[in-house]
Every structure is written in structure tokens, then in C-alpha cells.
Amino acid sequence: MNTEKLGFFKSGTPWVWLNAGAVSISMIMVVGLLILIAVRGLGHFWPKTIWEIDYLEGDNQIVLLGERSKTETVPAKQLVASGLHLGFEEEFVERTLLKIGNRDMNGVDFKLIVKPAEMEVRKPVDAIVFERTQWGNFYGFLQSLSENGDTLDIKSGALWDELQSRLKRVDDLRDEIHEIEKYEIGKINYKIEKLRLKQRRIELSGISDPDAVSDIKSQRKILDDEYEILKGELGKLYSAIARDQALMTIQDGREKQVKLADIIKATKPNAMGLGTKLGHYFVNLKNFVTDDPREANTEGGIFPAIFGTVMMVLLMSVIVTPFGVIAAIYLREYAKQGFVTRLVRISVNNLAGVPSIVYGVFGLGFFVYFLGGNIDQLFYPEALPSPTFGSGGLMWASLTLALLTVPVVIVATEEGLSRIPSSVREGSLALGATKAETLWRTVLPMASPAMMTGLILAVARAAGEVAPLMLVGAVKLAPSLPLDLNAPFLHLERKFMHLGFHIYDVGFQSPNVEAARPLVYATALILVVVIILLNLSAIYIRNHLREKYRTMEH
Amino acid sequence: MTIDTPVSDQVFHGKELKKIEDEEICMQCKDFSLFYGAKQALFDITMNIPSSRVTAFIGPSGCGKSTLLRCMNRMNDLVDGVTLKGEMLLRGEDVYGRSVNVTDLRRRVGMVFQKPNPFPKSIFENVAYGLRLQGVSNKREIEDRVEWSLKRAALWDEVGGRLQENAFELSGGQQQRLVIARAIAIQPEVLLLDEPASALDPISTLKIEELIFELKSQYTVVIVTHNMQQAARVSDYTAFLYLGELIEFDATDKLFTNPKEKKTEDYITGRYG
Ligand SMILES: Nc1ncnc2c1ncn2[C@@H]1O[C@H](COP(=O)(O)OP(=O)(O)O)[C@@H](O)[C@H]1O
Numbered sequence: 001m002n003t004e005k006l007g008f009f010k011s012g013t014p015w016v017w018l019n020a021g022a023v024s025i026s027m028i029m030v031v032g033l034l035i036l037i038a039v040r041g042l043g044h045f046w047p048k049t050i051w052e053i054d055y056l057e058g059d060n061q062i063v064l065l066g067e068r069s070k071t072e073t074v075p076a077k078q079l080v081a082s083g084l085h086l087g088f089e090e091e092f093v094e095r096t097l098l099k100i101g102n103r104d105m106n107g108v109d110f111k112l113i114v115k116p117a118e119m120e121v122r123k124p125v126d127a128i129v130f131e132r133t134q135w136g137n138f139y140g141f142l143q144s145l146s147e148n149g150d151t152l153d154i155k156s157g158a159l160w161d162e163l164q165s166r167l168k169r170v171d172d173l174r175d176e177i178h179e180i181e182k183y184e185i186g187k188i189n190y191k192i193e194k195l196r197l198k199q200r201r202i203e204l205s206g207i208s209d210p211d212a213v214s215d216i217k218s219q220r221k222i223l224d225d226e227y228e229i230l231k232g233e234l235g236k237l238y239s240a241i242a243r244d245q246a247l248m249t250i251q252d253g254r255e256k257q258v259k260l261a262d263i264i265k266a267t268k269p270n271a272m273g274l275g276t277k278l279g280h281y282f283v284n285l286k287n288f289v290t291d292d293p294r295e296a297n298t299e300g301g302i303f304p305a306i307f308g309t310v311m312m313v314l315l316m317s318v319i320v321t322p323f324g325v326i327a328a329i330y331l332r333e334y335a336k337q338g339f340v341t342r343l344v345r346i347s348v349n350n351l352a353g354v355p356s357i358v359y360g361v362f363g364l365g366f367f368v369y370f371l372g373g374n375i376d377q378l379f380y381p382e383a384l385p386s387p388t389f390g391s392g393g394l395m396w397a398s399l400t401l402a403l404l405t406v407p408v409v410i411v412a413t414e415e416g417l418s419r420i421p422s423s424v425r426e427g428s429l430a431l432g433a434t435k436a437e438t439l440w441r442t443v444l445p446m447a448s449p450a451m452m453t454g455l456i457l458a459v460a461r462a463a464g465e466v467a468p469l470m471l472v473g474a475v476k477l478a479p480s481l482p483l484d485l486n487a488p489f490l491h492l493e494r495k496f497m498h499l500g501f502h503i504y505d506v507g508f509q510s511p512n513v514e515a516a517r518p519l520v521y522a523t524a525l526i527l528v529v530v531i532i533l534l535n536l537s538a539i540y541i542r543n544h545l546r547e548k549y550r551t552m553e554h
Numbered sequence: 555m556t557i558d559t560p561v562s563d564q565v566f567h568g569k570e571l572k573k574i575e576d577e578e579i580c581m582q583c584k585d586f587s588l589f590y591g592a593k594q595a596l597f598d599i600t601m602n603i604p605s606s607r608v609t610a611f612i613g614p615s616g617c618g619k620s621t622l623l624r625c626m627n628r629m630n631d632l633v634d635g636v637t638l639k640g641e642m643l644l645r646g647e648d649v650y651g652r653s654v655n656v657t658d659l660r661r662r663v664g665m666v667f668q669k670p671n672p673f674p675k676s677i678f679e680n681v682a683y684g685l686r687l688q689g690v691s692n693k694r695e696i697e698d699r700v701e702w703s704l705k706r707a708a709l710w711d712e713v714g715g716r717l718q719e720n721a722f723e724l725s726g727g728q729q730q731r732l733v734i735a736r737a738i739a740i741q742p743e744v745l746l747l748d749e750p751a752s753a754l755d756p757i758s759t760l761k762i763e764e765l766i767f768e769l770k771s772q773y774t775v776v777i778v779t780h781n782m783q784q785a786a787r788v789s790d791y792t793a794f795l796y797l798g799e800l801i802e803f804d805a806t807d808k809l810f811t812n813p814k815e816k817k818t819e820d821y822i823t824g825r826y827g
């Protein structure tokens with residue numbers, strides 16, 4: 001019996017089980033995390049049923065209209081302790097968080113209701129939800145439409161279709177306004193700013209140049225005129241968009257005139273079939289990925305954050321690869337292998353373990369204040385006191401993260417270099433190549449898959465970093481993307497939005513945490529997807545290189 | 555072609571050999587010694603390598619054949635802690651002289667290693683590698699020279715139609731001939747071969763041996779081998795090394811049929827491993 005037991009332990013079977021168990025637990029945790037994020041995040045875009053709830057609170061008849069956002073069971077004692085009078089005796093009660101919207105009229109978006117003894121729940125087919133440009137969602141019933149203040153005579157059956165067609169018009173107008181404000185006026189502002197800086201530069205130089213000044217003045221005049229024309233157009237568009245209004249009633253019967261200009265989307269979720277819901281779902285999802293954020297980031301999309309994240313990671317890759325590779329080549333191929341090289345190597349390895357916020361502080365102190373400040377003094381004195389490179393921006397953020405990830409690239413590249421068989425180097429040297437030529441023509445291409453491995457690890461680390469970015473350039477809301485159509489196209493000094501920072505901002509800094517919570521999950525999901533995509537493309541390139549430079553192993 | 559017909563000695567040794575003292579000298583070792591750190595690997599070697607002939611180094615493994623060969627194009631520069639004594643001359647000029655440019659030397663003294671070591675590039679680029687290093691950029695010139703080299707290396711018939719394929723697609727024997735083509739593409743004066751056929755099958759070995767015989771009309775060939783039959787088949791002169799010393803150096807026929815030294819006789823009759 002005893003020997004049998006011993007045999008079982010000696011056979012190694014328990015170790016196999018232990019290892020398999022550890023692997024499964026890790027897998028379950030990772031998959032579980034992804035599923036949690038996916039379900040919570042993606043569920044947000046599904047058109048939700050609007051409930052009408054009717055109950056007595058004390059003597060008041062209360063009617064509520066909204067989406068159920070969370071239901072939980074809590075011990076009655078807890079509620080009583082918090083000062084609530086329950087009209088009934090039960091150990092546990094059901095508590096529901098209802099999103100009632102209409103913040104402009106109700107004051108709050110959410111209401112917690114403890115399930116009373118008697119309560120009537122309905123699903124009104126006519127209930128409408130508006131997604132608005134401000135004040136959050138609106139829930140209510142459509143009464144009539146008006147144009148320039150005159151109520152239109154439309155049969156109630158056709159009212160909804162009429163609303164949709166008028167919303168379509170508003171949407172087109174909004175696009176036009178957006179086009180003018182964002183691009184055309186943006187372009188003019190950019191040019192005017194450039195002219196102002198040019199003029200300031202001439203003033204600073206101390207040399208009077210009346211020709212140049214008058215030239216600037218005349219250009220300025222042209223731009224001002226263009227601006228006036230656009231402003232006129234905008235005025236017309238704004239009055240056109242303000243034409244229609246919808247008269248709505250809300251849950252308690254109060255009436256409200258809603259401007260169609262404020263409505264982004266109107267739906268009747270209770271009247272939708274599964275197919276329609278699915279259609280709306282994908283449109284919502286697409287808009288989330290491609291739209292700009294609204295209302296302090298709690299509504300709308302996250303496109304600028306995706307864009308900023310990807311730009312920053314790409315720029316970081318462009319910076320970190322040459323630095324890491326050159327350092328690795330020096331360490332492995334040229335430096336005399338000895339105590340100092342070992343020390344450097346150990347330090348490099350340990351750099352990877354320094355907390356990232358330390359890099360952020362360094363980036364702020366060295367890159368932003370010192371380098372940026374000096375660059376401003378030397379090259380952009382005309383813009384002072386407002387900083388150009390002297391405050392956080394895309395370039396400094398990328399540099400800081402490059403610094404953070406350079407050890408990974410160095411280690412991986414060194415590893416790759418050490419694996420190149422010496423026979424290949426000798427073959428090249430025997431043909432009369434110098435060491436540098438051998439490196440450049442043969443060794444480096446063969447080590448390129450290893451470099452890509454380093455880059456993959458670097459990207460994985462960099463894309464998820466938030467802490468250092470808060471110090472060196474990521475912001476809650478960036479006025480413009482770092483890449484646009486105004487020369488020089490890539491604006492390295494601009495601040496940018498970042499998915500990781502966006503999660504932090506929406507989840508913890510937003511005025512409306514409850515409403516924004518699903519967005520936190522959705523944004524987290526997008527961040528994970530972006531990182532996976534970035535990594536997959538790097539892995540694809542690496543496998544391609546591996547195939548190309550695969551060496552004989554035997 | 556069949557393998558069981560050995561390449562006859564008449565084919566290889568048809569030409570009348572001069573006495574070794576009368577040959578034109580290509581490379582010379584004079585009292586050449588080499589130390590790996592404190593350990594001496596070569597002891598006062600003195601010999602003349604004749605021009606346009608095939609010279610073989612034989613001897614048991616670890617006797618210093620590769621070491622001596624690698625001194626001839628200074629591949630030993632890559633090894634740390636090597637010290638040298640004596641002289642190594644190429645056409646009368648000291649290989650280790652101050653004014654010598656190592657890369658120029660290696661262009662004049664090409665080398666092929668035991669294991670085929672093609673670069674992870676196309677067949678064409680492998681052969682063109684040395685030319686590009688020399689700055690040849692004329693496309694026609696490179697193409698012509700690649701074709702010429704592959705023909706000389708008896709590989710053109712097999713790969714002429716697929717020059718853009720990766721060199722690793724070739725068989726071991728083809729790779730070794732590719733490496734030889736790569737070496738002769740830059741037209742060296744001397745070709746050093748370090749056991750070029752030891753990793754190959756018999757058919758490929760035969761092809762390499764024929765190739766070596768072909769090459770000696772234009773190049774001075776030095777080949778290391780621990781296969782005595784091979785030395786007997788391909789070389790004009792043979793040097794026998796033992797424990798870092800040159801025991802005997804003579805025309806191949808003489809050395810194999812009538813060795814002067816007892817150690818040589820013991821070795822060629824198979825008394826050492
Ligand atoms: N890089 C090296 N460092 C130290 N000793 C070496 C080195 N290369 C070869 N040797 C030693 O020098 C001697 C000769 O080696 P080598 O020339 O390779 O012999 P062979 O090619 O005849 O088999 C051997 O004893 C070997 O151990």
C-alpha cells in the first residue's frame with residue numbers, strides 16, 4: 001500500500017495534474033475577464049425595453065418610465081437601517097435601478113426603487129427614447145410636431161414617420177454644420193494662427209519689414225473675409241436646423257417641447273422586432289467606434305481615443321526599434337564582454353521593472369519641461385508664453401513610452417543576435433566583408449524576427465500604460481487629432497486622447513458615473529481589441545520574416 | 555553517373571608533376587607557430603604551397619589542420635587570445651603585415667567551410683554577395699558573373715532556372731557547391747576548403763571532388779580532409795600534420811606509396827584513429 005502511494009508520487013502524475021490545474025485556472029481567469037468585459041460592454045448597445053412602472057409611495061401615485069439598468073436583492077434590514085420605511089414584512093426585497101433619463105426635467109437620470117407590495121409594470125409600445133446632444137436620454141410619448149412654432153396637422157398614425165423624415169433632414173444639416181465648423185473654419189483658424197505667429201516673429205526679430213507686415217495684413221484680410229462668409233452660411237444652417245420641434249409628454253404627464261436639432265436618434269424599442277433591434281445594435285456599435293465623444297465623454301463615441309492610442313503606439317514603435325536594436329548591437333557585437341558590459345546588461349534588465357509612473361515623472365521633467373521648454377525658447381519664441389513643445393504631447397508621450405519599453409527590445413534583439421550561427425558570419429567575412437557589412441547584410445536581417453518579438457512585447461506593454469501618459473500628454477478631450485489635413489499633417493506637439501486614460505476618466509472622473517459605467521466596459525473591450533490587433537499585425541510581420549530568414553537548424 | 559566507379563587516378567594525376575622544389579610558390583609558412591592562450595596548437599611549421607595545384611592537409615582530428623588553414627586568410631583574427639609566431643606569406647608578402655587590409659586578403663584567399671553555410675537569401679543573391687561587397691552594381695555584370703560561377707561550380711544545370719529560390723531549398727551537396735560558387739565568384743587566387751565534403755553523401759562528395767580537380771587550373775587549392783582516399787584522389791601534394799607539427803610534405807603519390815616518416819606510414823596504414 002505504502003509503496004504504491006510512493007509510486008504514484010514518483011511517477012510525476014501529481015505534478016502533471018498540478019501544472020494542468022494551474023494552466024486551466026489561468027485560462028479560466030483570462031477568458032472570464034474577457035467575457036465579463038464583452039458582455040457588460042457590448043450589452044450597452046442593445047436597444048433596451050422601456051418600462052412603465054406604476055406604484056404607490058406613501059399616498060402618492062408614482063409613474064416612472066425608463067430602462068431597467070440593474071436589479072438586485074438586498075436584505076430588508078439594511079434598508080430599514082438606512083432609514084427607509086417599508087410597508088411590508090419580508091427578509092429580502094428586490095431593488096431596481098431604473099434609468100429614467102430626462103435629466104433636464106427630473107434632475108437625475110437614475111432612480112432606485114424598492115419593489116413595493118403592489119406595482120404595475122407595463123411595456124408601452126409607443127414609448128419613445130431620444131438620444132440627445134445634451135441632457136442625456138429622453139423618454140416619453142410623442143404628441144405633435146411643429147414647424148417654426150406652428151403645430152402641424154398630421155394624423156397621429158403618420159406622426160412617427162414624419163418625425164423620422166424630419167430627423168433625417170436635421171441630420172444632414174448637422175453634418176453640414178460639422179463640416180464647416182470642424183474643417184473649414186478649423187483650417188482658417190489654423191492659418192490665422194500661423195499668420196499671427198509669423199507677425200510676432202517679425203516683431204521679435206526687431207527688424208522692421210513693412211512689406212512682410214502688409215503682406216500678412218492682406219492675407220489676414222482674405223482669411224477674415226472667408227471666415228465672414230462661412231459664418232453667414234453657418235447662421236443660415238443654424239436657423240434651418242432649429243425649425244422643427246416635437247411636443248412630448250413625459251412619465252408624469254408634463255409636456256416638453258424638444259428641439260429636433262437636439263435629437264441624434266429617436267427609437268421605439270418596445271415596437272421593434274428582433275431583426276430591427278439587431279440592426280440598431282450594429283449601428284450603435286459602429287457609431288461608438290467612429291464618433292466623437294459628447295457630454296464630457298459620457299455619451300457618443302471614442303474615435304479620437306482609438307486614434308490617439310494607435311498613433312502613440314506606432315510612433316513609439318518607430319522610436320523604440322532603432323534605439324533598442326542599436327543598443328543591442330553595440331552590447332552584443334562591439335562592446336568588450338566584461339564586467340562593465342555585464343553591469344549595463346543587468347541595469348537594462350532591471351529598467352524594465354521600474355514602475356511606469358517613474359518614467360512619467362522623468363518624461364515630464366526631462367522631455368516636457370527641459371527639452372520642450374528649450375525647444376520653445378529656440379524655435380517657437382513667437383508662440384510664448386503659450387507652450388508648443390513645452391507641455392505634454394504626442395511626441396513626448398511616445399518618447400516616454402519608448403524609454404519604458406526599450407529594455408524589452410534590447411533583450412530580445414540581443415537574444416536574437418546570439419542565436420545567429422557563427423558559420424554564417426564566417427561565411428560573410430570569408431568573402432571579404434567587414435564586420436559592419438556582415439552585420440548589415442546578413443546578421444541583422446536574420447535577427448529581424450527577434451527584433452519583432454521585442455517590438456511585440458513593447459507594444460503590448462506600451463498600449464496598456466496609462467499612468468505615465470497622464471503626465472506627458474494624454475488628455476480628457478483633445479480639440480483636434482494629431483494627424484489632419486493641415487500641413488505639416490502630423491502634429492507631434494498636440495495633446496491626444498488615449499483609451500486607457502479614457503477608461504479612467506469616464507469611469508472615475510465623470511459627472512455621471514452610473515450612466516457611463518457601460519461605456520467603461522465597452523472602452524476596455526475596444527482597448528483590448530486594439531492591443532490584440534496591433535499585436536497580431538506585428539506577429540504577422542514576424543512570421544513572415546521568420547519564413548524568409550529561417551536558418552537551417554541542423 | 556555511378557558511385558562505385560572510383561574516379562581514376564589517371565584522370566586526376568595525368569599531368570606530369572614537377573618536383574616540389576621547382577614549383578612556383580603561392581603561399582609560404584616559415585616557422586609558423588600558433589597559441590590558443592597558453593596552449594600551443596601549431597609548432598614551427600615551414601612549408602611552401604605551390605601555385606595552381608591542389609594541396610591536401612591530412613592528419614588525425616585535433617592536429618591543427620583547420621587552425622593552419624584559417625591562418626592563411628586570417629579567420630583566426632576572430633578568436634580571442636590567439637598569438638602567432640613566425641611568418642605566413644602570400645606571394646612573398648606577409649599576410650599578417652601591418653599594411654595588409656584583412657578584407658582584401660580574404661578576397662584573394664577565399665574559404666569554404668565544413669558545413670554548407672549559405673546565407674538566407676536567394677541562390678542568385680548568395681553568389682552575388684561578394685560582388686556587391688566589392689561595389690559591383692552593373693546588373694549585367696553581376697548576372698554574367700553569377701552564371702559563370704555557377705557553371706564553374708557545376709551547379710548551373712541544376713539551379714539555372716530557379717535562381718530566385720531560397721538557397722535553403724537546395725540539398726546539402728548543392729548548397730556546398732553553391733558556397734564554392736560564391737567563393738569563386740570574386741575570383742580569389744587561393745581557395746581554402748576545410749573538409750568540404752565531410753557532411754555530404756557519396757554522390758555529392760564525388761561531384762565536389764571533380765569540381766576541385768576542375769578548379770586547380772585557375773586557383774591554388776588547399777583542402778583539409780581526414781579522409782585519406784579523398785586526399786589521394788584529389789590532391790597533387792599532401793601535408794601530414796600530427797599534434798600541431800608538420801611531419802611530412804611531399805607529392806601525394808610519394809607520400810602515400812613511399813612515406814619517409816614512420817608516423818606518416820602508421821597513419822596512412824590506419825594505425826591511428
Ligand atoms: N578557438 C579555439 N580555442 C582554443 N583551442 C582551440 C580553438 N580551436 C581549436 N583549438 C584547439 O586546437 C587544436 C587544433 O584544432 P583544429 O585545428 O580544429 O584541429 P583539426 O581541424 O585538425 O581537427 C585542438 O586541440 C583544438 O582543441
Ligand SMILES: [Mg+2]
Pocket residue numbers: 619620621
Ligand atoms: Mg577541423
